[in-house]
Amino acid sequence: MVVQELNSEILPQDPQAIEIGLLFEGIYLRYGYDFRDYGKAHAKRRIMHRMVISGINSISELQHRVLYDESFFHLMLQDLSINTTEMFRDPEFFLSIREQVIPVLKTYPFIKIWHAGCSTGEEVYSMAIILKEEGLLNRTQIYATDFNPSVLQKAREAIYPVSQMKDYTRNYIKSGGKSSFSEYYNARYDSVIMKKILKENIVFADHNLVTDSVFGEMNLVMCRNTLIYFNKSLQDKVVGLFRDSLVTGGFLCLGSKESITFSPHNIYFEPVVSKHKIFRLKY
Amino acid sequence: MLTGANIPYDAIVIGASAGGLDALGVFLPMLEAGLPVPILIVQHISATSDSFIITYFDRMCKLKVKEAEEKEILEPGCVYFAPPDYHLLVEADKSISLSNEEKVNYSRPSIDVLFETASWAYGNRLIGIILTGANWDGAAGCELIKKGGGLIIVQDPKTASISRMPESVIERFKPDYVLPLQEIGPLINKIFNSTPTQ
Numbered sequence: 001m002v003v004q005e006l007n008s009e010i011l012p013q014d015p016q017a018i019e020i021g022l023l024f025e026g027i028y029l030r031y032g033y034d035f036r037d038y039g040k041a042h043a044k045r046r047i048m049h050r051m052v053i054s055g056i057n058s059i060s061e062l063q064h065r066v067l068y069d070e071s072f073f074h075l076m077l078q079d080l081s082i083n084t085t086e087m088f089r090d091p092e093f094f095l096s097i098r099e100q101v102i103p104v105l106k107t108y109p110f111i112k113i114w115h116a117g118c119s120t121g122e123e124v125y126s127m128a129i130i131l132k133e134e135g136l137l138n139r140t141q142i143y144a145t146d147f148n149p150s151v152l153q154k155a156r157e158a159i160y161p162v163s164q165m166k167d168y169t170r171n172y173i174k175s176g177g178k179s180s181f182s183e184y185y186n187a188r189y190d191s192v193i194m195k196k197i198l199k200e201n202i203v204f205a206d207h208n209l210v211t212d213s214v215f216g217e218m219n220l221v222m223c224r225n226t227l228i229y230f231n232k233s234l235q236d237k238v239v240g241l242f243r244d245s246l247v248t249g250g251f252l253c254l255g256s257k258e259s260i261t262f263s264p265h266n267i268y269f270e271p272v273v274s275k276h277k278i279f280r281l282k283y
Numbered sequence: 284m285l286t287g288a289n290i291p292y293d294a295i296v297i298g299a300s301a302g303g304l305d306a307l308g309v310f311l312p313m314l315e316a317g318l319p320v321p322i323l324i325v326q327h328i329s330a331t332s333d334s335f336i337i338t339y340f341d342r343m344c345k346l347k348v349k350e351a352e353e354k355e356i357l358e359p360g361c362v363y364f365a366p367p368d369y370h371l372l373v374e375a376d377k378s379i380s381l382s383n384e385e386k387v388n389y390s391r392p393s394i395d396v397l398f399e400t401a402s403w404a405y406g407n408r409l410i411g412i413i414l415t416g417a418n419w420d421g422a423a424g425c426e427l428i429k430k431g432g433g434l435i436i437v438q439d440p441k442t443a444s445i446s447r448m449p450e451s452v453i454e455r456f457k458p459d460y461v462l463p464l465q466e467i468g469p470l471i472n473k474i475f476n477s478t479p480t481q
């Protein structure tokens with residue numbers, strides 16, 4: 001008789017890890033949002049956080065809540081989608097865009113750009129400002145996507161606290177801004193609203209990087225500080241999605257701690273500015 | 284040097300804030316080469332600081348010192364610093380995740396985030412160390428490590444340049460060791476049976 005060997009894949013797991021796996025399985029089946037390949041440590045912290053603020057004692061209890069109460073699921077969606085962002089975040093990155101990427105884009109008659117994981121829009125408007133200053137905005141179509149409808153709504157509204165403008169102005173100057181940052185918004189009480197001219201060529205759309213498909217024929221894909229929340233295999237899959245969405249010679253821009261160096265897709269890209277994670281799909 | 288199954292712990296996490304760079308400058312060079320476990324450090328630091336401290340510590344230490352990178356697998360004998368403006372997390376498979384979610388205890392990187400996730404990953408096979416600092420980040424994380432059966436070492440507040448952080452741990456529970464800075468390095472060497480290499 002052959003004794004079946006114990007498969008290492010089914011070695012006993014930490015009960016909480018099992019519960020979180022079941023929770024994400026349930027969320028996927030019930031709502032179609034797939035968190036199964038998100039980074040586990042991060043996901044567990046967010047779940048624990050939700051349990052504390054909602055006074056829930058176990059992950060199983062949380063699972064029950066989430067499956068039967070759609071509004072509770074939307075709370076969890078906010079917990080799991082980290083929306084921190086700013087204008088001209090990492091100004092040197094945007095300076096590199098201006099100096100290394102814009103000159104290439106200038107050679108195209110028409111430009112398509114995809115911001116994936118755009119959150120509340122700050123990154124998109126930063127890019128629109130650069131395109132405007134470089135005389136490219138009117139021949140660019142920008143697609144800005146996120147899987148969280150609430151942040152997309154804020155991105156569309158383009159209203160930001162005036163208290164942040166000091167930092168953003170500093171970032172704008174460091175990123176090589178050619179004008180005065182205050183030209184791009186109108187201030188009212190304690191808020192500012194970005195000027196209409198920046199928005200005209202932007203389409204905001206709901207898109208889930210895990211479950212939705214490619215956006216074709218992009219000249220530039222920008223996806224910053226989103227892949228870090230995914231596990232390695234999901235990162236690889238999503239980089240594949242970007243590869244399929246880019247034209248040859250198209251640019252891929254990632255966050256400062258993200259890279260494709262260890263991805264199986266690496267061989268299809270060449271670095272443009274390694275330090276700022278700007279790559280180009282090889283010809 | 285202990286190896287394999289004889290190693291009593293699998294990782295060391297360290298938290299430090301104000302005064303921490305000086306304290307680490309004393310502590311880290313005392314550690315012997317060939318430490319059989321990784322060390323992960325959150326030093327509170329400004330969001331825009333450069334990588335100078337990494338180069339500086341790498342030159343001073345017998346262990347390899349580097350900035351923690353997204354998804355890298357932790358190696359024994361290596362010291363990993365959280366990058367400025369990112370939380371440092373440990374995954375169950377002993378790899379690193381970074382995150383720029385909101386600040387915790389007004390801090391990013393936060394000591395509690397590292398200690399909490401390291402405690403999930405390593406359970407009772409973890410040592411947590413708190414050095415000098417002016418706030419209470421790390422205290423909750425230490426308690427979690429302690430509850431999970433890990434070992435907690437705290438710099439003696441009397442010898443810390445700022446005593447608040449070590450005190451905030453001692454106020455919550457009794458750490459396994461409360462030691463002057465100079466004695467923490469030798470204790471770690473003793474725990475792992477590291478003898479000076481010639």
Ligand SMILES: C[S@@+](CC[C@H](N)C(=O)[O-])C[C@H]1O[C@@H](n2cnc3c(N)ncnc32)[C@H](O)[C@@H]1O
Pocket residue numbers: 081082083084085086089116117118119120123145146147148151207208209210223224225226255
């Ligand atoms: C930290 S923000 C990054 C914002 C901006 N790109 C930046 O770097 O400042 C990450 C965004 O990714 C979005 N996100 C997370 N998972 C996603 C998914 N599966 N599909 C689409 N967007 C996702 C979140 O909703 C969040 O708005």
